[in-house]
Amino acid sequence: MNEESIKKITDDISTILLKKNQDYGGASFDLGLNGNMVHLWDKVSRYRNLVEKGRMEPNFESVEDTLKDMIGYAIIGLHILADKTTEDKIYGKN
Known part of the structure; x- marks a missing residue:
């Protein structure tokens, strides 16, 4: 495992995630x-x-495919968490 092999995997997952998000319309x-x-x-x-x-x-x-989907859902979870954290700050929630 090295930086190049990690980048290849994450680039592939990024492409898949963006394409699936288009197909599903952000339903995740x-x-x-x-x-x-x-x-x-x-x-x-x-x-x-x-x-x-x-x-x-x-x-x-x-x-x-299953492992890639797991990574994709983890990335989506981080986006949801970031959006929720930002929303909580805007509306003064803790």
Whole structure:
């Protein structure tokens, strides 16, 4: 692992995330952190099922796709958190 290999992965995830956001119309943000947690939980559960059952070539999303989605949802969660923090500061919430 080095800076170049990390950048390649994060650039790929960035591209995927932007394209999916266009397709879904920002729906990943609609339910806030709770919705984001559910999306992440689903992906973690899928990842666990694939790895524990040794299904490295599933019918649909690969283990690699699932890991990329988990990173994407974590990035979305950070955006939701940043927006909420900014909103709380504007409206004086703690």
